[in-house]
Amino acid sequence: MDFNQRITEWYRINKRDLPWRKTRNPYFIWVSEIILQQTRIGQGLDYYLRFVDTFPDVSALAKASEQQVLEVWKGLGYYSRARNMHFTAQQVIEDFEGVFPSTFDTLISLKGIGQYTAAAIASICSGVPEPVVDGNVVRVFSRIFGFESPVGSTKIFKDVREKSKSFITDSDPGTYNQAVMEFGALFCKPKNPQCETCIFKDECYAFKNNRVEKLPLPKTDKPKRDRWMNYLVVVTPQGLLMQQRGIKDIWANLWEFPLLESDRLITVDEAIQWIDDERLLPDGTEIVKFEKDFQHILTHQRIFARFFIARTKQEVVLQDSVHRRVIHKDLIQELPVSRLIDKFIAESSLND
């Protein structure tokens, strides 16, 4: 069967009308690909429009501060992607005279650009016949061609890439790549694929062998690391005490409340002891109370978080005014914070 021809024909008829499909500018394609990694199109579209409106070209992105980039990114999660984009934009200005590269080998040498993103940009913008391999492509190929290795394994990546490489040609490889991804996203979906009306129904291995629900084989997960984070939400007459995280851990450079990480969640008495030991608050702190617990799951970690609220009528004197701030509750939304802190602010009694 002429797989390429059939799937690109399907794509021409069924594709969604999206702004990054009307351009071959590698900067716009890059922004869209990074935003759409692990983000639904509906949510990603708003972020894409806001991002390219704020930073219309690579030079505007390079000139912005990291905080400005994180603010536009706020809420999307995976902040290291935003940081990598900022770094890469500066590298493009310095090493490529501001011209965003569009060849596969150069793209893959840039920070935050892996095989998938390099293949997408190079095929769409420069006509390089390099197949993309993402979750949608793995699902479509595993089902149609009967690949039985787990998602995330080297074997499935190699099998899918090699098979797709045998179909991709010099004639509009970008459209072919997008067609396979779109077919997976809209038609050969993880749940309830539309097999009865599918153009590949007669050849599809999974359909013919009753393996549609089983393929692709699920990832074999590594156990997650557990962490216990005790937060102290300090309410002062001027606002809430916030501090910025360091760069060597999750949520690098994001803002949060003073934190005590330990091997378990602590009690109110232990929180009071912590405040005394660390001299976190001025004398006159009136109330320290338990507020809320959350469990927050990241890719490789499970976070158990407990929030205490401490109220004081005294002004807090900041020893470090770069990485610590007292900020009015209503302005916290302007600081880049993790999803955990966002969730706490939305659900806490601070809003009562």
Ligand code: SF4
């Ligand atoms: S027949 Fe079903 S499983 Fe096979 S490609 Fe079509 S939609 Fe996917």
